[in-house]
Amino acid sequence: MVKIKNLYKKFGKQEVLKGINLELKKGKVTAILGPNGSGKTTLIKSILGLVIPTDGEIYVKGENVRDNWSYRKYIGYMPQIAVFPENLTLKELINMLLDIRKEGYNPNIKDDFIKHFKLEEYMDKKLKNLSGGTKQKVSALITFMFDPEIYFLDEPTVGLDPISSSFLKDKIREQAERDRLVVLTSHIMSEVEELADDIVFLLEGVIHVQGSVKEIIQSSGEKNLERAIAKLMEKKYNA
Numbered sequence: 001m002v003k004i005k006n007l008y009k010k011f012g013k014q015e016v017l018k019g020i021n022l023e024l025k026k027g028k029v030t031a032i033l034g035p036n037g038s039g040k041t042t043l044i045k046s047i048l049g050l051v052i053p054t055d056g057e058i059y060v061k062g063e064n065v066r067d068n069w070s071y072r073k074y075i076g077y078m079p080q081i082a083v084f085p086e087n088l089t090l091k092e093l094i095n096m097l098l099d100i101r102k103e104g105y106n107p108n109i110k111d112d113f114i115k116h117f118k119l120e121e122y123m124d125k126k127l128k129n130l131s132g133g134t135k136q137k138v139s140a141l142i143t144f145m146f147d148p149e150i151y152f153l154d155e156p157t158v159g160l161d162p163i164s165s166s167f168l169k170d171k172i173r174e175q176a177e178r179d180r181l182v183v184l185t186s187h188i189m190s191e192v193e194e195l196a197d198d199i200v201f202l203l204e205g206v207i208h209v210q211g212s213v214k215e216i217i218q219s220s221g222e223k224n225l226e227r228a229i230a231k232l233m234e235k236k237y238n239a
């Protein structure tokens with residue numbers, strides 16, 4: 001579904017991605033992990049075309065994304081911090097997006113998210129006046145309601161209360177069962193253990209470890225993913 005070949009990204013003199021080769025398959029949740037600043041968001045943004053790679057190729061559904069915008073219709077992206085046109089109401093935002101993007105719109109999914117996130121009461125409120133958690137719910141709503149084939153979710157549950165977080169996690173898992181491709185980042189290892197099939201662990205711009213959650217825990221000899229990943233990080237920093 002997504003193939004990355006020898007991807008490099010430099011910001012000025014800083015090399016953030018140093019030769020990433022990666023294939024992301026549908027029907028799975030893949031978590032991209034790594035310490036702060038290891039390049040997770042840069043990798044995701046490169047696939048989305050929001051960051052232009054210094055070198056390398058990215059293919060989405062077999063098409064090279066270079067100078068090609070059409071592949072974006074397959075993708076839903078939930079950024080780490082969503083920025084909305086702040087003077088619009090939630091209702092206006094939804095209508096504006098429906099004007100811009102028709103592909104995949106599923107009113108049942110929209111209604112389901114509005115109901116479970118209790119967003120009805122915010123429909124006539126300006127986006128700038130919403131709380132951080134409510135903005136996060138809006139961000140999830142407008143990602144999922146277009147029923148994309150490929151999801152990129154950058155720390156999707158940050159700021160959500162337990163009920164909303166559980167609902168969103170169920171929806172994320174559901175997408176993999178529906179043969180969608182889901183890529184997420186998170187610093188909450190218990191959540192990754194619950195959600196992800198596969199892990200890609202970035203360190204200093206390269207893929208340091210890759211495998212299923214089970215394989216990574218087993219090979220570390222630790223009892224859970226948090227300890228396994230902590231061990232990987234400690235090993236590297238103490239080397």
Ligand SMILES: Nc1ncnc2c1ncn2[C@@H]1O[C@H](COP(=O)(O)OP(=O)(O)OP(=O)(O)O)[C@@H](O)[C@H]1O
Nearest residue numbers: 011012016034035036037038039040041042043080
């Ligand atoms: N537009 C940019 N211009 C300059 N440097 C950037 C830019 N975007 C990212 N960087 C740098 O690239 C490095 C990787 O950042 P990135 O946001 O990809 O990390 P991350 O792994 O997602 O981190 P976190 O876990 O903190 O979200 C950081 O050192 C960051 O400062």
